[in-house]
Amino acid sequence: MDEARWLDEREARVWRxxxxxxxxxxxxxxxxxxRDGGLSGAEYTLLVPLSEAPDGLLRARDLGRMVGWExxxxxHQVARMEKRxxxxxxxxxxxxxxxxxRLSDAGRAAIVAAAPAHVAAVRQYFFDALTDAELDVIGPALERVLDRLPESDGG
Known part of the structure; x- marks a missing residue:
C-alpha cells in the first residue's frame, strides 16, 4: 500500500x-x-432546473442527474413537493x-418569489467578498476541479 501523501500547511489551510x-x-x-422564500434548499434545488425547462417539465431521472441526486x-423530495x-x-x-x-403554477410562483432574495444572499455572502481578479482565478480553478470529479461514486 502506498504511503499517504499528506497535505502540506498551505493545502490544509485551503482545504479547511x-x-x-x-x-x-x-x-x-x-x-x-x-425565512425569505418559504422554501427548503432541496425544494429550491429542484425548482431551479424545472423553472428553466421547456414547459417546466423534466423526466425525473434527468432532474436527478442535473442536481446530482440518487x-x-x-x-422522496418530489413526493413532498407534490403534497405542497x-x-x-x-x-x-x-x-x-x-x-x-412538472412545475405547477404554485411552484413557479414560489421560485419567482424566492429567487431575488436567494441571489442577493449569494451575492452578499460569496461574490461581494471577492475581487474581480479573484473571480477570474477561482472560476477556472473550480471548473478544473469539477472536471476531475466523477458524476457518481462509481467513477
Missing part, C-alpha cells in the same frame, strides 16, 4: 477553508431561503417505468 465555506454558506443560504432522493402543490408527477409517454415532473 473550502469545507468551512461549503458548510457555512449552505447553512446560511438554507436559512435565508426558508433516484430515491428525487422520488409545487410540482406534479406525470407518466412518461416514452417509458412506462419512468415519470415526468
Amino acid at each position: 477553508g473550502i469545507i468551512g465555506v461549503q458548510q457555512r454558506l449552505s447553512a446560511v443560504l438554507e436559512r435565508r431561503l426558508t 433516484r430515491s432522493r428525487i422520488s 402543490g409545487l410540482v406534479a408527477r406525470e407518466e412518461c409517454s416514452e417509458d412506462a417505468r419512468g415519470s415526468m415532473v
